[in-house]
Amino acid sequence: MKREHEDAGMGSDDPVAMGPETAKGKMVPVTRTGDEMECGVDELLAALGYKVRASDMADVAQKLEQLEVAMSSDDASHLPQIASDTVHYDPSDLYAWLDSMLSELNAPPCTQLPPPIAAASRGNKPSAAAAPPRASALHDFKPVVSPTAASVGRVVCDTDPQSEKILSPRDPKRMRTCSSSSSSSSAKEATSSLKLATAALPVVVVDTQETGIRLVHALLASAEAVQQENFKAADALLKQISVLAASQSGPMRKVAGYFAEALARRIYRHSPLPQADRVALNHLHSHFYESAPYLKFAHFTANQAILEAFTSFRQVHVIDFGLKQGMQWPALLQALALRPGGPPSFRLTGIGPPQPDNSDELQEVGWKLSMLAESIGIDFHFRGFVASSLADLEPQMLLEPEGKRGDRDGVEEAVAVNSVMELHQLLARPGAVEKVLGTVRALRPRIVTVVEEEANHNGRTFVERFTEALHYYSSMFDSLENGGDTEADGDLEEQQQHRAMADAYLGRQICNVVASEGTDRTERHETLGRWRGRMAQAGFEPVHLGSNAFKQASMLLALYAGGDGFRVEEADGCLTLGWHTRPLIATSAWRAAAAAAL
């Protein structure tokens, strides 16, 4: 496999074959003549400062591969010692260097290490002075080799950790790159790039499955290192990750990119993602709404539960904990308008975060909804509340402005509380979620609908959270990639743009889970089981989401092109939507337990 290609590469070792790629690098295509071969040294590598005899090339390639295997099979625990040691060998004589490296690494506890890793540990800043010039030349060499290796070059060299451009949702490609330092390199890189160089003059063969597994291991090892506060090792692993990620395609590559970036943020203690302006966040949110069925599923199932709870009431009041663009409510309004017996009088209280630019977004949404409601003949009232945290709310604020609870004209009002992915953010502050649930209980709602991500991203240890998040977001990205319209009759470029925005939306979540701590870490997802416990403790009992909701959700999913991957499942009265075997989002409904009085 690889070795054969390397040998084939050796055989047809014609530098002129690299024509098109050389434009990117500093290599000049040199044709071999008898004169130049007299010293027997390969010119391409010689230009980099490595003296390798042409006759030894096959051996060198083989040894490089052995070296790579030997190094990658080291546990993370060896790396700390490795990373702190200094240079002992001159790598310019590559053949001898490899020999000595291999003999050392194969011997138990090795203490010596190739220079570039030492350079990496010494020079964590982007402009590593300690890195030998040939290391940076190695970097330039990368783009030359082949298109896939060219993307390697782009991934690693491109970024600046300080660059805020990474955050721009309008430049989704950059977000995929790892923000590790660019000019220092690890031996891993050196060996792999050289291997690519020697092996890939005509073609690069990368076993993506194997590198995929290695990528996951590298990510986990890096998280482990971060937890142990071993930032040098983690940094070295990050570089490995960026190389491996480039060989992947599609969702795995994006996931690895986002996780690597988040890890880098954590390692370098950069400031957490600034509060991107509301418009950009809404933009991302609405693209995520469009690209994947999760939010639609959430809205439709919650609406069905609310609709059923509102039967026979003439006055209804819905309190939405996260109004955003109000995309959930047109469908409920329409269903209420068409219900047998005619529509009720409808009141909506929308809660949203404070706007930095003084625009009253809640009022705009309310206005639009009231226009829609008026056109379909529903008596609609809207109230917006700005609150930076749900815990700031008091029951009195949310109830009747007239002061009397629910009894307008003597008609009883049914209250529904709806929370789509809002409750988990309260877990960042102790006591907040209990207070909010207490507030909800005080409103005496007919039904409380709760939609949350089905994942455990609030574990006590960092590695636990990291591993869970890695699996969760891998499934998520996979579903976005494969659940879309494969027979795209739309504009492909536009679809890709939508998907890029949805990716960015998830990327922000990943960054929050991995890189933030304390009150900044708001994406504290918990599993349905834990939410059930919390709700029960707060005095709620579950309401089964009947078969209508299930049918509607199944029908909705059937309309998505990749519909087979999505699974709607029922779990004890709650509905979950997942990708293949992994549930990703769960809807549940609750009402106040009959037991205690307030």
Place this chain on the structure above:
Amino acid sequence: MRRPEEEEEEEEEEEEEEERSSPGWRRIPINDNADLLAEILGRLDGRSLAVAGCVCRLWSALGRREAVWEAVCYRQVAVAGASAASGGTRSVVAALGGYRRLYRLCIGPALDRLAGVRRRQGPAASAARHVSLSLALSLFSIDCYERLGGGGGRQQQQQQQQPRPTSLLFLGQPVDVS
């Protein structure tokens, strides 16, 4: 148009011949009976109805009647619970944009998507899948809401044209013929 008239003349001639040959059988020139024609057109599926609208002006006008599209919609979707069109439903749908639009944006693409699934997986697999009116109306209402302007997170100040609603893009891109 001249052709229907010519046809009518021919038909009248044939009528007389027919009357002579088989008493009791009378041909009706269909273009004289708009309501009858509308009733017939209402039994077509969406695509055929749209094609029929290209025949002549009369057919085109009939093909745009809400009642015709209403019949088409109800034939194509599964309606849960009681009756078919009630007055309330009609007014709501009219407010949201009409049955023709409902078919074009929601029901048609949904049916196409399900047919595609059926093609790929075989009829047995998708036996239970159909489009329900409530689902179609929900999607329709979301789309109508998006078109009200200012939604979707686009910047109000810089937006000159109507924001493009995106909530139905997952169904595929309908051709805009309105």
